[in-house]
Amino acid sequence: MAGGRRPAGLALGWGCCLLLCCAAASRLEISMPAVMEVEVGDTARIECNFYIPENASYTYIDWFYVDRSNRQVRLYHVTASGVLEDDTEYKKRLSLGEDKALSISAVTVQDARTFVCQVGAGSYGVGENSTELSVYKVPKAPEIEPSSGGISVHSPDIPEIAKCVSKNSFPPPNITWHKNGERLRAQENDVTVQSTLTRESSGLYTVSSTLYAPVTRQDRHSSYHCTVHYWLRGQSHALESRRVKVNIFYPAEHLKLQVVPSSAPVKEGDNVTLVCESDGNPQPVFSFFKKKLDEWQDLSSLTEPQSGVLNLHNVDKSNSGTYKCQSLDLDDMSQIEEAVDLVVNYIEGVDVKMEPSSTLLEGQSVTLSCDAHSPVDLTYQWSNEQGEKLKEGNQLFLSNLTFETSNTFSCRVMAPSVPGLEQSKKVSVAVEGKPRIVAISSPLYVRQDEVINLTCKAIAFPRPTVQWSINGTAHEYMDNQHIASNLTVRVSHDLLQAGAMCRVINKLGVSEKHIQLVDQKSTAESQGVIIVAIIVAILVVAVLGAVIYFLHKKGKILCGRAGKQDITKPEARKDKIVVEVKSDKVSEEAGLLQGANGERRAAADQSEKYIDLRN
Ligand SMILES: *[C@@H]1O[C@H](CO)[C@@H](O)[C@H](O)[C@H]1NC(C)=O
Ligand SMILES: *[C@@H]1O[C@H](CO)[C@@H](O)[C@H](O)[C@H]1NC(C)=O
Ligand SMILES: *[C@@H]1O[C@H](CO)[C@@H](O)[C@H](O)[C@H]1NC(C)=O
Ligand SMILES: *[C@@H]1O[C@H](CO)[C@@H](O)[C@H](O)[C@H]1NC(C)=O
Ligand SMILES: *[C@@H]1O[C@H](CO)[C@@H](O)[C@H](O)[C@H]1NC(C)=O
Ligand SMILES: *[C@@H]1O[C@H](CO)[C@@H](O)[C@H](O)[C@H]1NC(C)=O
Ligand SMILES: *[C@@H]1O[C@H](CO)[C@@H](O)[C@H](O)[C@H]1NC(C)=O
Numbered sequence: 104m105a106g107g108r109r110p111a112g113l114a115l116g117w118g119c120c121l122l123l124c125c126a127a128a129s130r131l132e133i134s135m136p137a138v139m140e141v142e143v144g145d146t147a148r149i150e151c152n153f154y155i156p157e158n159a160s161y162t163y164i165d166w167f168y169v170d171r172s173n174r175q176v177r178l179y180h181v182t183a184s185g186v187l188e189d190d191t192e193y194k195k196r197l198s199l200g201e202d203k204a205l206s207i208s209a210v211t212v213q214d215a216r217t218f219v220c221q222v223g224a225g226s227y228g229v230g231e232n233s234t235e236l237s238v239y240k241v242p243k244a245p246e247i248e249p250s251s252g253g254i255s256v257h258s259p260d261i262p263e264i265a266k267c268v269s270k271n272s273f274p275p276p277n278i279t280w281h282k283n284g285e286r287l288r289a290q291e292n293d294v295t296v297q298s299t300l301t302r303e304s305s306g307l308y309t310v311s312s313t314l315y316a317p318v319t320r321q322d323r324h325s326s327y328h329c330t331v332h333y334w335l336r337g338q339s340h341a342l343e344s345r346r347v348k349v350n351i352f353y354p355a356e357h358l359k360l361q362v363v364p365s366s367a368p369v370k371e372g373d374n375v376t377l378v379c380e381s382d383g384n385p386q387p388v389f390s391f392f393k394k395k396l397d398e399w400q401d402l403s404s405l406t407e408p409q410s411g412v413l414n415l416h417n418v419d420k421s422n423s424g425t426y427k428c429q430s431l432d433l434d435d436m437s438q439i440e441e442a443v444d445l446v447v448n449y450i451e452g453v454d455v456k457m458e459p460s461s462t463l464l465e466g467q468s469v470t471l472s473c474d475a476h477s478p479v480d481l482t483y484q485w486s487n488e489q490g491e492k493l494k495e496g497n498q499l500f501l502s503n504l505t506f507e508t509s510n511t512f513s514c515r516v517m518a519p520s521v522p523g524l525e526q527s528k529k530v531s532v533a534v535e536g537k538p539r540i541v542a543i544s545s546p547l548y549v550r551q552d553e554v555i556n557l558t559c560k561a562i563a564f565p566r567p568t569v570q571w572s573i574n575g576t577a578h579e580y581m582d583n584q585h586i587a588s589n590l591t592v593r594v595s596h597d598l599l600q601a602g603a604m605c606r607v608i609n610k611l612g613v614s615e616k617h618i619q620l621v622d623q624k625s626t627a628e629s630q631g632v633i634i635v636a637i638i639v640a641i642l643v644v645a646v647l648g649a650v651i652y653f654l655h656k657k658g659k660i661l662c663g664r665a666g667k668q669d670i671t672k673p674e675a676r677k678d679k680i681v682v683e684v685k686s687d688k689v690s691e692e693a694g695l696l697q698g699a700n701g702e703r704r705a706a707a708d709q710s711e712k713y714i715d716l717r718n
């Protein structure tokens with residue numbers, strides 16, 4: 104930065120002589136810049152250019168500085184024979200160029216003084232000129248600190264907004280203040296700026312400036328900054344600080360009271376929060392109240408102190424009502440209120456009625472009616488114990504009741520306008536009636552002395568008892584609504600003769616069925632007889648055939664087809680009978696009621712033993 108011009112030096116000085124000789128006659132001219140600006144710490148290089156006519160040489164060059172008492176203190180004495188450096192405070196920081204220019208390194212603010220160059224040239228006389236060294240230090244961006252704490256808009260004094268400091272610059276700069284980018288001028292609108300200037304031991308200056316200005320509620324959004332201004336080479340420069348906001352205290356003007364969550368209507372069981380917010384800063388003290396018979400009941404014990412939040416857990420209809428939030432500004436003791444209505448939707452008194460309400464018997468009908476109370480519209484839905492939906496609407500009509508209809512029915516009450524609000528109630532429909540025997544193991548093909556099970560299955564309500572007409576070991580078990588009894592007995596002659604009787608009894612009546620036992624041995628014997636009979640019959644037919652053939656051959660009688668048909672007819676009838684028996688014996692209980700004798704039989708025979716007696 105030092106020395107804006109290219110060093111001309113003596114060589115150039117000589118070069119110039121031809122141009123200057125004619126005009127300047129025999130004057131010794133020294134050319135030096137009047138002012139030179141150098142930044143603190145840099146090197147200043149001051150040139151001394153001169154012209155001696157007729158190629159003559161200088162006899163000496165002296166460098167001086169001018170001290171405070173305006174005396175010239177010599178730094179260098181240069182002659183043709185050599186350079187003499189004087190012992191001064193500058194000694195360690197000086198150097199001389201080829202062109203005899205003076206260099207001062209590590210410039211400080213104390214170096215801001217005048218330096219003189221004196222040239223002697225014998226008969227041409229002595230000439231001198233001087234340069235004023237001007238030292239500067241560019242300031243760093245200023246540091247700003249907003250007022251800590253907060254500033255009340257009701258503050259009686261003009262409050263301090265912020266402080267700005269620009270450190271170590273030279274010469275001392277100016278600081279200006281700005282709000283939202285606009286210059287704030289002292290003495291306008293009660294704005295005051297206090298500045299202090301400190302000279303550091305280094306000679307550099309630190310400027311600090313404090314802004315005082317009134318604030319309004321709108322200033323909560325304002326940003327402030329300061330700018331440091333300095334001159335450099337005749338030009339004005341500026342550096343800005345960061346922008347800061349100040350915490351402005353202002354009373355609330357409005358309150359907002361909200362029910363959270365606000366997305367859906369409130370229903371019983373919900374957790375509800377009432378949130379009260381103010382537009383003041385800081386947040387004021389909040390209190391909650393609930394209206395009770397034209398009186399406001401203080402709920403502050405239910406809230407976190409001053410939080411502005413009222414939590415209501417697991418609300419019910421008693422939580423419905425008008426709530427009020429009140430704010431108290433501790434600065435000016437002003438109060439604001441805001442109210443909100445809380446509606447807790449509910450369903451209560453869910454009840455199912457049966458018509459008739461007396462004991463239901465098989466074959467009767469019943470109407471189930473579901474009823475409930477709610478401030479909102481309700482819908483009803485019926486389902487059975489298995490969760491199958493049966494019907495929409497608050498009535499369910501069940502006709503022609505049977506034991507199998509007995510079930511638990513559920514009425515679900517819903518409020519379509521309040522998602523999630525529902526209740527349900529269950530009712531048991533018990534159908535009573537006299538027992539019905541639904542399956543029995545008859546006929547049963549057995550052998551004498553064999554141990555077998557007699558099985559009898561019935562349905563009834565109230566639960567019936569099963570009795571057997573004969574002695575044996577009985578086992579009862581339940582299967583859904585059915586009761587089944589197995590009687591383990593040994594087959595006696597009497598039993599084969601009489602069979603057994605199953606009797607099912609409850610308070611509403613008695614049902615009984617007979618079990619027929621068939622002796623397998625006698626059946627086999629009779630089958631044997633039949634086989635013998637058939638063989639005999641075939642033999643008879645064969646003989647008969649032979650006789651007829653014989654007679655035919657003799658030509659005594661005519662050949663007749665009718666005779667053959669008569670013989671085959673009984674067989675056809677037998678087939679038909681078997682088919683009829685099969686079709687009668689389809690039964691769900693076939694497996695359960697399997698015969699006890701464990702003998703293998705044809706499928707047709709096995710099913711023959713059971714007859715489904717339901718319906
Ligand atoms: C000093 O040098 C400047 C610049 O060359 C010149 O304008 C001025 O006249 C000189 N002053 C003297 C006293 O020689
Ligand atoms: C000065 O010296 C140069 C060469 O060094 C020469 O050319 C010139 O003529 C001389 N001028 C005078 C006036 O003597
Ligand atoms: C500082 O302010 C003074 C007075 O307003 C003014 O004369 C001077 O030029 C300013 N300096 C800078 C560096 O702006
Ligand atoms: C209500 O809050 C309680 C405890 O904070 C929690 O156990 C319960 O599940 C919440 N109920 C609902 C419906 O969110
Ligand atoms: C009642 O049920 C029985 C047996 O299922 C049936 O025969 C009868 O027709 C039914 N009566 C009515 C009115 O549905
Ligand atoms: C059943 O056993 C009892 C005693 O064990 C007896 O008195 C009764 O006669 C027996 N009944 C039949 C039908 O065997
Ligand atoms: C009852 O007897 C039948 C026929 O013997 C048999 O299949 C069934 O398993 C028995 N029931 C029980 C529960 O033992």
Ligand SMILES: *[C@@H]1O[C@H](CO)[C@@H](O)[C@H](O)[C@H]1NC(C)=O
Pocket residue numbers: 555556578589591698699
């Ligand atoms: C007969 O019934 C009894 C009990 O119900 C059972 O333990 C037994 O296995 C049954 N016997 C046969 C042959 O099914």
